[in-house]
Amino acid sequence: MIGNTHLDALHDQAWRLLDRGKARAAIRLLEQALAHEELSERQEADTRHLLGIAHSEAGDRRAMVREWLHVRQLDEHAERAAPLLSADRFQQIAEGALAELPAALLKRLGDVAILVDSRPSERMVRDGIDPRLLGLFSGLPLPDQSSLGGGGFPQVIQLFRANLEAEAHTREELGEQIRITVLHETAHFFGLSDEELERMGLG
Numbered sequence: 001m002i003g004n005t006h007l008d009a010l011h012d013q014a015w016r017l018l019d020r021g022k023a024r025a026a027i028r029l030l031e032q033a034l035a036h037e038e039l040s041e042r043q044e045a046d047t048r049h050l051l052g053i054a055h056s057e058a059g060d061r062r063a064m065v066r067e068w069l070h071v072r073q074l075d076e077h078a079e080r081a082a083p084l085l086s087a088d089r090f091q092q093i094a095e096g097a098l099a100e101l102p103a104a105l106l107k108r109l110g111d112v113a114i115l116v117d118s119r120p121s122e123r124m125v126r127d128g129i130d131p132r133l134l135g136l137f138s139g140l141p142l143p144d145q146s147s148l149g150g151g152g153f154p155q156v157i158q159l160f161r162a163n164l165e166a167e168a169h170t171r172e173e174l175g176e177q178i179r180i181t182v183l184h185e186t187a188h189f190f191g192l193s194d195e196e197l198e199r200m201g202l203g
Contacts, residue, residue, distance in 0.1 A: 018053070041078055071132065080162070084171050113157070119161075136158040137189060139156060
């Protein structure tokens with residue numbers, strides 16, 4: 001079995017190639033690892049996820065989707081048997097994060113729904129959504145609403161529980177990751193950047 005240190009170095013090399021605009025070279029490197037290295041399911045998923053990014057950078061959407069569907073399947077198989085947080089507590093933390101927003105922003109936000117799914121669906125991945133996405137804002141951002149003459153658009157923050165859990169080792173870490181994800185997705189509604197959220201103390 002390949003060691004994590006060796007694989008991390010290989011992934012770092014692939015990222016350096018991508019940063020230099022050499023997506024094809026990164027693809028060859030990662031495909032060679034998949035073909036010749038003995039990888040655990042987690043290592044294979046991590047490598048295929050990066051390979052999907054490399055295919056995207058190379059402009060090959062079909063290959064990106066193919067790799068990311070593999071990633072979704074592997075991640076689903078490796079999902080934690082016992083979640084760190086109950087569904088009720090997960091929802092409470094997400095709703096509590098919204099309550100951190102200033103009153104003026106909450107008023108403008110209106111009734112936003114928070115939906116929790118395990119991970120992006122296969123259909124979403126086929127549409128180009130990263131299978132390891134933590135959260136997704138759906139709806140028309142506020143700046144676009146004003147330019148199009150008003151609201152009336154449903155606003156939904158979708159959280160992907162299994163992906164968020166994979167980023168955390170403890171309940172406390174998971175709670176903070178949920179909070180950060182909710183605030184970042186809310187920022188999309190207001191057209192705010194991550195830097196603006198941080199200046200408001202909500203980063």
